[in-house]
Amino acid sequence: MGNKAADAVSSLLCCPCRCLFCGVFSCLFSVLTCVLFAAGLVALVLYLLFRPHIVRAAAVSADLTAFTLTPRTWILRHNLSVDLQLRNPNKRIELHYHGVAAQAYYQGQRFADTDLPDMYQCTGETSPPIAVAFGAGESPLVGGIAAAGFRREAAEGAVFSVDVKVTAHTKLKLWLIKVPGPKTKIDCPLRIHRRNDTADGDTPPQPPFQPTECRVWF
Ligand SMILES: *[C@@H]1O[C@H](CO)[C@@H](O)[C@H](O)[C@H]1NC(C)=O
Numbered sequence: 001m002g003n004k005a006a007d008a009v010s011s012l013l014c015c016p017c018r019c020l021f022c023g024v025f026s027c028l029f030s031v032l033t034c035v036l037f038a039a040g041l042v043a044l045v046l047y048l049l050f051r052p053h054i055v056r057a058a059a060v061s062a063d064l065t066a067f068t069l070t071p072r073t074w075i076l077r078h079n080l081s082v083d084l085q086l087r088n089p090n091k092r093i094e095l096h097y098h099g100v101a102a103q104a105y106y107q108g109q110r111f112a113d114t115d116l117p118d119m120y121q122c123t124g125e126t127s128p129p130i131a132v133a134f135g136a137g138e139s140p141l142v143g144g145i146a147a148a149g150f151r152r153e154a155a156e157g158a159v160f161s162v163d164v165k166v167t168a169h170t171k172l173k174l175w176l177i178k179v180p181g182p183k184t185k186i187d188c189p190l191r192i193h194r195r196n197d198t199a200d201g202d203t204p205p206q207p208p209f210q211p212t213e214c215r216v217w218f
């Protein structure tokens with residue numbers, strides 16, 4: 001009786017691929033091939049669904065209302081906000097971002113961070129700009145090289161190279177199925193002009209912010 005059950009199970013397992021390997025390979029081998037083939041097919045489908053349609057992100061505006069370095073103590077006083085736009089080019093996959101966190105770096109040093117609310121993104125949708133407001137704050141800048149870099153950029157028209165990074169966990173919704181998605185990382189290397197509200201008429205107009213494509217990876 002035990003044998004009968006085992007036979008039934010093995011014939012059930014062998015069944016889908018048996019015709020391919022009639023009498024040539026053992027059942028075990030055909031089952032293994034079957035499993036590998038199915039796994040490969042799933043991987044291929046996932047690849048075709050995701051890989052060509054990576055989420056796109058761009059910084060569409062930025063406002064640097066304060067960015068100064070105190071002499072000697074090298075404390076960076078800052079007030080930065082950036083508007084990000086995300087685009088989900090997938091036709092079938094909806095995205096839910098959670099645990100969204102943003103950090104701002106200057107000279108490779110993190111000077112500000114903030115958490116953002118969850119975001120939902122339907123298929124093929126460009127999100128309305130997401131305001132990433134780091135708010136006003138102070139942070140020490142470590143090292144003479146970083147301070148020298150700051151002074152150089154301040155002298156050269158006060159355009160600063162600031163890196164804004166965003167990380168988020170994702171959930172993917174495919175029709176009615178929800179699955180945990182990969183962790184998304186966005187990196188926006190920006191050149192932002194420090195706003196100067198006290199500039200007089202003699203100073204040349206400040207250059208507008210250049211919208212910048214960000215790198216996105218998983
Ligand atoms: C920081 O800048 C924003 C505009 O981007 C402004 O509304 C806010 O008042 C500023 N905060 C401080 C403390 O200056």
Ligand SMILES: *[C@@H]1O[C@H](CO)[C@@H](O)[C@H](O)[C@H]1NC(C)=O
Pocket residue numbers: 158196197198199200203
């Ligand atoms: C703003 O512009 C004025 C006039 O050009 C200049 O004297 C001042 O140093 C500038 N302030 C900052 C923070 O760049």
